[in-house]
Amino acid sequence: MTFRHRLKVRYGEVDQQGVVFNAHYLAYVDDTIDTWFREALGPSFQEHDWDVMLKKAVVEWSSPAGLGDTLDLDAAIDRWGNTSFDVRVDGAVDGRPVFTAVITYVGVHFGTHTPRSAPDAVRAALGDVVE
Amino acid sequence: MTFRHRLKVRYGEVDQQGVVFNAHYLAYVDDTIDTWFREALGPSFQEHDWDVMLKKAVVEWSSPAGLGDTLDLDAAIDRWGNTSFDVRVDGAVDGRPVFTAVITYVGVHFGTHTPRSAPDAVRAALGDVVE
Amino acid sequence: MTFRHRLKVRYGEVDQQGVVFNAHYLAYVDDTIDTWFREALGPSFQEHDWDVMLKKAVVEWSSPAGLGDTLDLDAAIDRWGNTSFDVRVDGAVDGRPVFTAVITYVGVHFGTHTPRSAPDAVRAALGDVVE
Amino acid sequence: MTFRHRLKVRYGEVDQQGVVFNAHYLAYVDDTIDTWFREALGPSFQEHDWDVMLKKAVVEWSSPAGLGDTLDLDAAIDRWGNTSFDVRVDGAVDGRPVFTAVITYVGVHFGTHTPRSAPDAVRAALGDVVE
Numbered sequence: 001m002t003f004r005h006r007l008k009v010r011y012g013e014v015d016q017q018g019v020v021f022n023a024h025y026l027a028y029v030d031d032t033i034d035t036w037f038r039e040a041l042g043p044s045f046q047e048h049d050w051d052v053m054l055k056k057a058v059v060e061w062s063s064p065a066g067l068g069d070t071l072d073l074d075a076a077i078d079r080w081g082n083t084s085f086d087v088r089v090d091g092a093v094d095g096r097p098v099f100t101a102v103i104t105y106v107g108v109h110f111g112t113h114t115p116r117s118a119p120d121a122v123r124a125a126l127g128d129v130v131e
Numbered sequence: 132m133t134f135r136h137r138l139k140v141r142y143g144e145v146d147q148q149g150v151v152f153n154a155h156y157l158a159y160v161d162d163t164i165d166t167w168f169r170e171a172l173g174p175s176f177q178e179h180d181w182d183v184m185l186k187k188a189v190v191e192w193s194s195p196a197g198l199g200d201t202l203d204l205d206a207a208i209d210r211w212g213n214t215s216f217d218v219r220v221d222g223a224v225d226g227r228p229v230f231t232a233v234i235t236y237v238g239v240h241f242g243t244h245t246p247r248s249a250p251d252a253v254r255a256a257l258g259d260v261v262e
Numbered sequence: 263m264t265f266r267h268r269l270k271v272r273y274g275e276v277d278q279q280g281v282v283f284n285a286h287y288l289a290y291v292d293d294t295i296d297t298w299f300r301e302a303l304g305p306s307f308q309e310h311d312w313d314v315m316l317k318k319a320v321v322e323w324s325s326p327a328g329l330g331d332t333l334d335l336d337a338a339i340d341r342w343g344n345t346s347f348d349v350r351v352d353g354a355v356d357g358r359p360v361f362t363a364v365i366t367y368v369g370v371h372f373g374t375h376t377p378r379s380a381p382d383a384v385r386a387a388l389g390d391v392v393e
Numbered sequence: 394m395t396f397r398h399r400l401k402v403r404y405g406e407v408d409q410q411g412v413v414f415n416a417h418y419l420a421y422v423d424d425t426i427d428t429w430f431r432e433a434l435g436p437s438f439q440e441h442d443w444d445v446m447l448k449k450a451v452v453e454w455s456s457p458a459g460l461g462d463t464l465d466l467d468a469a470i471d472r473w474g475n476t477s478f479d480v481r482v483d484g485a486v487d488g489r490p491v492f493t494a495v496i497t498y499v500g501v502h503f504g505t506h507t508p509r510s511a512p513d514a515v516r517a518a519l520g521d522v523v524e
Binding site: 280283284285 | 404405407408409411414415416460
């Protein structure tokens with residue numbers, strides 16, 4: 001299961017070198033995953049007694065994006081661990097790979113924020129690992 | 132009474148034309164006023180039963196700021212109205228004026244967010260209008 | 263002539279009070295106008311020997327936007343002066359007015375950045391003042 | 394050799410959960426390294442015929458930062474490779490570790506942007522690997 005998100009680069013996100021400033025890629029990735037999870041699990045995740053805490057982010061760039069570009073962002077679950085799990089997001093412009101990000105979250109109970117494994121309904125909604 | 136704040140321009144805040152992207156000026160202004168108010172009134176404004184809601188922002192630029200520049204930001208109360216009031220922030224680099232902002236807030240009760248005039252302690256802490 | 267732009271609020275644009283942080287509105291407005299002008303005038307404005315410099319921004323809020331909201335942004339020319347001109351952008355969520363911005367630009371020659379009045383082709387492409 | 398940078402968290406960088414939004418950490422890290430390199434190597438790196446291209450970023454969080462916090466950011470060279478090299482940045486608030494980032498750059502010639510190993514003067518200015 002892969003979630004496709006699209007974002008047009010904004011003028012103010014492009015730096016002096018004419019390319020998207022690096023921190024904005026994390027914002028793009030966050031917006032992709034947040035949009036996906038809320039569509040799949042409801043506007044909050046409260047009904048699943050589940051929430052996520054960000055643990056780690058790895059971003060690797062292969063080419064730049066700039067003004068006028070629209071990023072296609074493909075997100076999928078990359079790993080289901082006991083309580084932690086990874087989401088992979090691949091970003092491309094017109095089929096040209098721009099970056100790959102792997103984000104590690106820890107799943108927690110909605111209110112107490114103590115670690116818990118993802119409920120079956122969450123795993124069903126977000127999908128199995130894409131091989 | 133004037134509050135002086137200083138901010139070094141960050142690389143990622145500079146756009147393709149080599150100047151600070153316009154939206155960041157509002158962030159600079161907000162950080163200036165927020166820092167001032169929390170220093171003058173305590174970390175939250177709860178003890179004064181007072182909070183602010185942003186109503187209007189006017190920013191006028193006279194010259195650009197860019198990479199390597201440090202902005203001197205001078206904030207002062209420009210108007211005390213019944214419940215609303217204005218804060219003026221002047222930004223300069225090495226004495227060269229860069230922009231002037233006037234921000235209009237409405238003062239509200241801390242919890243209920245209903246309008247109220249600024250308590251005397253708040254007015255004393257933030258100062259009278261600078262002529 | 264009115265240009266309609268749409269932007270979904272991103273999680274990272276929402277502040278501790280649960281509303282879009284004020285500086286992001288200027289970024290939304292800039293993206294609206296930039297997208298409009300590039301669609302109407304070409305990817306750069308070079309062929310028209312015309313470019314714009316930001317002079318002033320006025321933003322007035324009437325209600326907040328938050329997570330899950332999509333902003334409808336309607337931009338139109340509000341004033342054609344000799345070299346300066348105003349663009350008005352109205353932002354709304356599901357028909358509820360959120361803010362109005364008026365942005366004043368100075369038109370300049372593309373390369374030299376000296377002031378010039380807008381070429382007829384530019385005025386034709388962006389439209390007359392909306393009454 | 395370690396470069397110390399300090400950044401006060403801005404109100405607009407804090408999200409709905411009361412913690413700094415993740416993408417801003419990359420902006421803090423970039424500002425730390427950019428400030429360090431320009432102080433050590435000159436306002437541009439042109440005299441060294443050397444520039445850097447971002448290749449990879451890894452950020453791992455151990456605790457949150459929020460409103461009122463000032464981050465101490467310690468940067469040091471973590472690896473000198475043939476043309477690529479790593480910079481490590483540790484962020485802490487009052488001695489409490491908040492995050493660790495490792496940023497991989499590729500060194501390039503200033504004008505042509507073709508890969509090159511770091512000149513001796515650059516390595517001397519930025520220091521050897523901190524064990």
